Amino acid sequence: MPLRSKVFRNDRALEECLVRDAAHIVTGATGPHVSKVQTAVTLLDHSEIDPAEIAGKRYGRSTAAAILAFKSKRGIINRAYQSQADDIVGKMTIAALDNGMFELENKPDLDRDDVCCNGDPITDGFRHAVRNQLSLAIQQSPEQGDFRSRGFQLASAPVTGALGFSAPTFSLLSHFSRLTPSQIATATGVFGTSIDFTFVLLCDISGVSGRAFTVVAGPLLVINCGTFSPPNSTLIHELTHVWQSQHHSDAAEFMRNSVRSQALAVAENEALALVDPTLKTNPKFPSQFPRSPYACITGRPFSEYSAEQIAKQVERNFGAAPGTPIATATDPIVSHIKGVARVAVDADNVTGLKTARTEDKRTAGALF
Numbered sequence: 001m002p003l004r005s006k007v008f009r010n011d012r013a014l015e016e017c018l019v020r021d022a023a024h025i026v027t028g029a030t031g032p033h034v035s036k037v038q039t040a041v042t043l044l045d046h047s048e049i050d051p052a053e054i055a056g057k058r059y060g061r062s063t064a065a066a067i068l069a070f071k072s073k074r075g076i077i078n079r080a081y082q083s084q085a086d087d088i089v090g091k092m093t094i095a096a097l098d099n100g101m102f103e104l105e106n107k108p109d110l111d112r113d114d115v116c117c118n119g120d121p122i123t124d125g126f127r128h129a130v131r132n133q134l135s136l137a138i139q140q141s142p143e144q145g146d147f148r149s150r151g152f153q154l155a156s157a158p159v160t161g162a163l164g165f166s167a168p169t170f171s172l173l174s175h176f177s178r179l180t181p182s183q184i185a186t187a188t189g190v191f192g193t194s195i196d197f198t199f200v201l202l203c204d205i206s207g208v209s210g211r212a213f214t215v216v217a218g219p220l221l222v223i224n225c226g227t228f229s230p231p232n233s234t235l236i237h238e239l240t241h242v243w244q245s246q247h248h249s250d251a252a253e254f255m256r257n258s259v260r261s262q263a264l265a266v267a268e269n270e271a272l273a274l275v276d277p278t279l280k281t282n283p284k285f286p287s288q289f290p291r292s293p294y295a296c297i298t299g300r301p302f303s304e305y306s307a308e309q310i311a312k313q314v315e316r317n318f319g320a321a322p323g324t325p326i327a328t329a330t331d332p333i334v335s336h337i338k339g340v341a342r343v344a345v346d347a348d349n350v351t352g353l354k355t356a357r358t359e360d361k362r363t364a365g366a367l368f
């Protein structure tokens with residue numbers, strides 16, 4: 001059976017690797033096929049690969065170490081002649097990487113309505129891969145001057161023009177796009193002029209986490225919805241995280257708050273289930289039931305909500321007809337957001353993101 005994952009299939013070198021011992025990928029190999037292997041092992045195991053090896057598409061020491069760890073973890077050993085895993089990509093390894101990527105790409109997204117972001121470990125692997133790919137792309141982009149003129153430096157960009165290779169034959173680049181004018185128009189209705197869209201990219205890699213999320217990658221804010229045309233409610237939710245990033249002195253603080261709030265909900269729900277074990281029968285237990293990081297009681301000051309509680313209120317406000325109870329209850333949050341000047345740090349946002357929060361969905365009036 002040929003390779004099935006989107007990232008691997010129809011790559012001649014990798015298809016060969018699957019069937020021929022002589023086509024195994026070993027230390028010293030270079031090329032787009034190596035780049036794909038690096039992407040896969042990063043996404044599957046969130047391995048740390050030396051950025052210089054990624055930029056050079058080179059199977060160097062850290063790539064070999066990542067593959068060895070991948071194989072050891074899964075017991076990929078050719079018992080015919082060895083007793084422990086080695087660090088080359090042979091038939092069994094490429095098949096395992098392919099299966100992993102295929103599953104990842106096709107993971108059901110049961111929680112898309114309720115969960116976004118950052119709690120899923122795969123998001124870290126994604127961010128790592130994106131950061132490196134985008135660093136490379138920006139170095140080669142005609143818009144490089146645009147990024148540079150705004151004073152942004154890519155702290156982790158190891159790539160210089162000196163490496164001298166042309167645009168990558170394979171990269172994640174085709175999976176990124178700026179927002180369309182129509183999407184920006186929709187967003188402007190909610191956020192006014194408070195968001196700078198220059199560094200906001202949409203990503204369409206489906207199944208990376210099975211959920212929409214927004215990550216900071218270098219100077220960029222990358223919204224991954226698995227599609228370039230997400231439902232507007234999802235787009236608005238994720239753009240609220242963009243707003244939280246752009247109006248804080250630490251662009252990644254919303255991510256930390258989201259992760260901490262999600263962890264808090266699980267801990268609280270596990271504790272509640274010790275008293276009432278029936279809670280465990282709810283399919284949303286323990287991540288979102290009975291307490292959820294996406295639930296809140298409306299009407300409190302902006303600074304008393306966490307990242308997801310704000311994003312959920314803006315999302316619900318967008319979906320509600322004006323004058324309805326949900327719209328009225330969440331209007332002050334949207335007004336606050338719209339009223340902040342572009343780029344300015346917002347003190348209420350800073351205060352709100354300091355605290356992880358959840359709410360009990362069973363509480364009367366809880367919005368989620």
Ligand SMILES: [Zn+2]
Nearest residue numbers: 116117308311
């Ligand atoms: Zn969110």
